[in-house]
Amino acid sequence: MSEATLERGMNAFREQMNAPVASFFSSCVNCGMCAEACLFYTETGDPKYTPIHKLEPLRRVWEQEYTLWGRLKSMLGLSKPVTDELLEEWETLIYDGCTLCGRCSMVCPVGNDISYMIRRAREGFVAAGYAPEGIKGASRRAITIGSPMGVKFPALAAQIKHVEADSGLTIPVDVEGADYMALLSSMEIMNFPEYLEALAKIFKQAGVTWTISSEAFEATNSGIQIGSSDIARELVNRVVVAAEKLKVKYVISPECGHAYTAIRWEGPNLIGRPYDFKVVHILELLDELRSAGRLKTEGTEDDRLTFHDPCQIVRKGGVLEPPRNLLNMVATNFVDMNDSREMNWCCGGGGGVSANERAEELRIKAFKRKKTQLDELNVETLVTACANCRLIIEEGLEEYRMEMPVVGLTEMIAEHLVEDEK
């Protein structure tokens, strides 16, 4: 059995150095514009949360081992080495003070993708043994039990039974040859079972053949959050194996944001081959059904409501208009936040921050950004499409004593379905 060491961490940093990283570091002009785009900086005012600053350990490895000046400088003893102390100090910046939301990348005047680099820097931190306990635990549970929250299939089976009993619908499990295989996040299984019911209702009305796999139902990927491609690969691979075994045409990413990033964008690169199936986000699928006229709704929500764009789905995933199309189907009083769509502010809990107990105080502070956005709008209801965002926002609202229901978009659509065949 091996263990995490500084040497392994350094090796991982070296491995992460590719052309984009090198060009990003060499083109950074230290303008600091990324700071203003980061909610951890704007809400704390502490310059250490400047996104590019969070990359100091990775930058040092790049400079010292990949550039001529850096090599000369380290030969002459002019540069500071990367040490355990440095990594320990930076661990909180890179895990507690970054949600990988990518807003900083949007404003960088030289086009540096900072969140791409943070994701890569985490590879070094985790290999060197500097990852928060919370995400370590989540990763262990994901690998050994099958889900970061420790949910096993029997727990899902029990929820399925409840939903079936309540709604009179059937939820197909392990149906070979179905068109779609739905993934869930544990958060949805345990905290928001209405999501499952909503799926069943919508798919029944739209005539979509679907299934859940008893072997891989969990979509969240702590490997991405902790920053280990090795762990992420194993988790993605489970889904790929299950989907290919059931011979489905599509795999549906749940509302959960990092799950979507993991299965849709990082997955094929992690396993090193294209999938036999396509990945769609549930909102993309719903919007497709809507435009094909297969989604029939009645009645409207007349509350003044807004939509929180989850960063992984909207900013980094490109699902910009589907949520709006869907909302406008059932809501009469929908208003966009300032900075909506690709420039929306993060809830503060993505990228593993919500699994990291130590980060809670900081996360609550960062939530003030969302609070400000909501205060400006004066809305009665908040709709979102990421189970993690939803939970974090609910906690934040409670903390700041704001009364506002937080609703998942899929459920909202399901509630307005025309029930003609009963």
Next chain:
Amino acid sequence: MADDRKKLSMTLGESLRQQGVSRRGFLKYCAATASMMALPPTMVPAIAQALEKAKRPSVIWLSFQECTGCTESLTRSHSPSVENLIFDHISLDYHHTLQVASGDAAEAAREAAMHENEGKYIVVVDGSIPLANPGYSSIAGISNLQMLEETVAGAAAVVAVGSCAAFGGLPHANPNPTGAVSVGEIVKDKPVVNVSGCPPIPTVITGVLAHFLTFGSLPELDALGRPMVFFGQSIHDRCYRRPFYDKGLFAETFDDEGARKGWCLFRLGCKGPMTYNACATAKWNQGTSWPVESGHGCLGCSEPDFWDAGGFYNALSIPDSDLTRKTGYVVGAGVALGAAAGALNRSTRAKAAAKHETVTIDDLDKKS
């Protein structure tokens, strides 16, 4: 729709008047065009008459490997000028940067314009064409080469706008990774006018079009395929700082007394003597100024291979051969150093990858 059709059938004169351009403004433009093109004043009424009656010609604008600076040059004006209005009054049927349509609709517009104006339309090209691999630049899945060949097939003439289209430009600069070539290297069976410059002067572009509308032919071209009327004289010959050159008064740095007094910028690397263009007379930004007037030497942007012609701040008086040898050494050393550093970096990374130990959940903790 009806409006559009009516607009299409309008003559240029009608269309200009509808836009509120006065007869006087129009004649001023014709006079300016005549003088720009070095035509006798007696030609002004002829130009006016021809333009007045001309139908809006169909122009298909193709953008290949370029930075859109040429389009910017043409569209960025602070108040409408006659040449901008002329541009509003040709029928710009395809320009994927400016047009509203995209995807199939855009390509359909191009094809429609080609069929409807077979043999009569003008193709304007900005950007160079990659020959190494079509994947370096393609539009709607069509390679630049293919789009150029099929569009030019039914054209009356081709105008290569900007140094990229005229001479390969920046993409063609050493080591030319995309295999970029100019329009003239591909189109051999149609008249090609090179309107070089990085970017070219807007008046020159519209001037070429006006000439085509007036006389039904293209202006006389120089050895590099550029209209003589605009590229016939060097920057140096028309430069307002020329008297200082003749008196031997040179600025030595950008902030010395000579620079403040507006002396010649030759020693600061001005390429005016070897550059043929109309900057000194036509000026930029609606006649506001031009590079030499704002204190910087000419870069020689309208000449072939201007990117590979040595440093912008090296005076031309440094013997060419010496310059080549010197830069040769420096470039050689740089390339060797770069290659060595690249190889070193690749091996550092490969070694790291070879040493990679899979991170499992058992390795998350440090042994304490």
